[in-house]
Amino acid sequence: MPHYDRICINCGNVFEIFRRMSDSSPVPCPKCKNETQNIILEAPTTFTRNIDHPDSPLDEIPGHEQKRKMADAVIRKTLKDMGKL
Numbered sequence: 011m012p013h014y015d016r017i018c019i020n021c022g023n024v025f026e027i028f029r030r031m032s033d034s035s036p037v038p039c040p041k042c043k044n045e046t047q048n049i050i051l052e053a054p055t056t057f058t059r060n061i062d063h064p065d066s067p068l069d070e071i072p073g074h075e076q077k078r079k080m081a082d083a084v085i086r087k088t089l090k091d092m093g094k095l
C-alpha cells in the first residue's frame with residue numbers, strides 16, 4: 011500500500027498514512043481533527059509562485075500562510091529524514 015505524507019492545514023502537524031490510491035476519503039489530523047492535505051501533491055505550488063507573480067510579495071498571495079506552513083513542514087521533515095534534526 012502506498013504511503014503519503016500529510017500536513018494539517020490548521021496546526022501544521024505532519025504525519026504519514028497508508029491507504030489505497032482509490033481511497034479518497036478525508037484524513038483528519040490526529041491532533042486537532044482538522045482537514046489535511048497531501049504534501050507531495052501540494053508542496054510544488056509553493057515553489058512556482060514566483061513564476062506566476064514575480065513581483066508580488068509573499069504576503070499578497072492568497073493562501074500564503076498555509077503554503078508557507080506547508081513549505082516549512084516539508085523542509086523540517088526532509089531535514090528529519092536526513093537525520094539533521
Ligand SMILES: [Zn+2]
Nearest residue numbers: 018021039042
Ligand atoms: Zn491539526
